Amino acid sequence: MIPIPLSRPDITQREIDAVVDVLHTDTLSIGPKAVEFEQQCAKLAGRRHAIAVSSGTAGLHCAMLAAGFKPGDEIITTPFSFVASANCILYVDAKPVFVDIDPITLNLDLDKVNAAITPKTRGIVGVEVFGHPGGMPELEQIAQRHDLVLIEDACEGFGGHAGKRAIGSFGRAGVFAFYPNKQITTGEGGMIVTDDDAFAATCRSLRNQGRDGMAWLAHQRLGYNYRLSEISAALGVAQMHRLEEILEGRRRVAHHYMDRLMTSRFVTLPTLTTDDVMSWFVFVVRLSDLFAPGDRDAVMNMLREQGIGCNNYFPPIHLQPYMVEKFGYKTGDFPVCEYVSARTLALPFFSRMSGKQVDRVCSTLEKTLEKLLVGRKGRF
Secondary structure (H helix, E strand, O other): OOOOOOOOOOOHHHHHHHHHHOOOOOOOOOHHHHHHHHHHHHHHHHOEEEEEOHHHHHHHHHHHHHOOOOEEEEEEEOOOOOHHHHHHHHHHOOEEEEEEEEOOOOOOOHHHHHHOOOEEEEEEEEEEEHHHOOOHHHHHHHHHHHOEEEEEOOOOOOOOOOOOOOOOOOOOEEEEEEEOOOOOOOOEEEEEEEOOOHHHHHHHHHHOOOOOOOOOOOOOOOOOOOOOHHHHHHHHHHHHHHHHHHHHHHHHHHHHHHHHHOOOEEEEEOOOOOEEEOOOOOOOEEOOOOOOHHHHHHHHHHHHHOOOOOOOOOHHHEEEEEEEHHOOOOOEEEEEEEHHHHHHHEEOOOOOHHHHHHHHHHHHHHHHHHHHHHHHHHHO
């Protein structure tokens, strides 16, 4: 049978034409398309400034520098995320202080955040895991109460809302990412959004080799080549014109999954709240307690053998080898994260996924899980 990939970007002739149009110009970097894309993203997030960068990771790095974090500062963040949300703290020689997660939203456990604050705490990197905005307004309040800088890692939440607030509108700054599996894509790319004039100016300089103006060989600070090309920006602009169409396609697929699996005794589905608008980055289920933690990897192998793309979103950051070596983390340090991580399974998910494809994934998953249970019973 034809394989179903884990993800697939939603590219139409509009995007292809936009890229080709740029290639007919003399400006392939630092041009009007990047500015237009920035304006679109600032409006979406309800922010005054947007700074286009080469990736979400680059955006987070710039945000750490612009926030003024220094060696020895403690920055609270989640162990359940893509590693960039913690790596950006290490880039400035600060210390990531992991806090366990809420078992419902899979975002930071707010009570544990409060308990983790010390005199050395300078900031928080909050993540909307899988696009779920749960707890972000409360996290912002905690940061304000303790005079901490909140950086919103919104790389998985483009287009979503927490109540009436857009994802990306929280804290000193938010950072989006546009990798091909994201809601919209620029191939590689990211965006910093903020209301702080000085913060925005610093990020613009940092992304452009430390320049503060157009003098090409005048560098005011140590900077980086984190610019977003005009080709990538043109792709982003075209995607933004189709944003609601793309988001609606992802909602349709997610709701089909929910309807199809809601009665399954084998999996736990994402938990949605009535006040929030989920921006569907991936569709992740969690194996029920009928299964042992090690079963998830066996299930992934069985699904892949049948042409079903899948992955283990996310392995705990604190148990990555370099984190263990540097900080001495061990299994059991963050039990909720570790429990969830051992059971999460990302299923194929993209905006143009058909109902038949969703049904095939669900049927294959259920048969695989049933087979696994039956096989286990037969061994006893």
